Amino acid sequence: MKRETIFKLESPYRDTMRITAFTFGDYDNKESEKACAIVGATRGNEAQQIYVCSRLVAVFKKLEEQGKIRSNKQILIIPTVNNYSMNIKKRFWSLDNTDINRMFPGYDLGETTQRIAYNVFEQVKNYTYGIQFPSYYMPGEFVPHIRMMHTGYEKPDIAREFGLPYVYIRESRPYDTTTLNYNWQLWGTSAFSFYAGKTTEIDEPAAEIAIRSIIRFLTKMGVCNCSLEEGFVSQVIRASNVSSIISAKSGILQRIKRAGNHVIHGEVLGKIIDPYDGTVHEKLLAPIDGLVFFVHDSPFVNESTYVYKIIPSEI
Structure with a gap:
């Protein structure tokens, strides 16, 4: 194992920011294949990811x-690129509130977050496979899955080799062009976003699933030589297949169903409670039979918030 600092940022008020990378395998051989780069937390609240x-x-x-390599x-593994925000409990860059994962491929003479993104991307852009542990823009819990953007470069058949229950494909949006995943694909890397359960707290079972899944994937890709149980035959789903339950009221969210639960049409998923007198503002009902794919896990919910997402039993 080789441990090195790939980027440093001096500060007059805090300790120097250092981005640390770990390299495994035949790293002394310049002719060896850069097989897989794994990037963890780009945001300061991504506890599960780091x-x-x-x-x-x-x-x-x-x-x-x-x-066995x-x-x-x-x-290559980079556990975090934003420890400056992590140790003060901020999601985005601590000085100007910008999102590093919206700055790729970066610019070496640009703003601070652009320079961070540039130096990280220079390290990871030439790998055959790229795995990122991102987080959702809303607080919540997912069933562990591989997520891919429809760019024309995505490879869902390869994503199925992780052996997770689902490979989720969504349409790309204009702002996605500055994410790590998108730019990895443009530079020829087979890129995968791995959603590993929660974000702001540790989810041990989901972490174990993620670790075994990545070792399984790298073994099937000829990078590792390990013996593991076979995973799931992954179902490829698209964003249009998933049913969303949106709150009509605001209040305290009482979750009854959690991510991974199977539900039937009309079943109560959760309730929105008045924070003053405890009355039920709204019952959130399952519109279809299926599996809870995502659940909002903040104690408070606003009006018009995506609270649940359900994968239908039949697609």
Whole structure:
């Protein structure tokens, strides 16, 4: 294992910001394949994302010692690119509230977050496979899955090799062109966004699923040599297939169903409670039979908020 600082940012008021990368495999051989780059937290509240990557560092260190990373292969892990925001509990860049994951491929002479993105992308852009652990723009809990943007470069058949229940494909939007995933694809990397359960708290079962899934994927791609159980036969779903339940009222959210629960049409998913007198403002009902794919997990919910997303039993 090689540990190195790939970017430093001096500060007059705080300790120097350092972005740390871990490389495993045949990293001393310039002719070896840059097989897989894994990037964790780009935002300061992504606790699950940095946790999974820290676990992966420990796992790959053992695999390397056991000779289970194939010769002529390199694996790179960057657990976080934004520890400056993480240690003061802010989601975005602490000085100007910009999102580093909206700054790729970056610019070495630009604003601070552009320079951070540039230096990270220079390290990861030439890898065959790229795995990012992002988070959703709303607080919530997902069933672990691989998410891909429809860019014309996506490869859902390869994504199925992770062995997760679902591969989720959504249409790309104009602002997606500045994300790491999108730019990885433009530079020829097979890129995958791995949604590993929660964001602001540790989800141990989902983390274990993520770790085993990545080792399974890299074994099937010929990067590792490990023996693992077969995963799921992944179902490829599109955003248009997923049914959304949107709140009509605001208040305290009482969740009855959680991510991964199976529900039937008309079943109560949750309730929105008046924060003053405890009356039920609204019952959130399942519009279809299916599986709860996402659930909003903040204690408070506003009007017109996506509270639940359900994958129908039949697509």
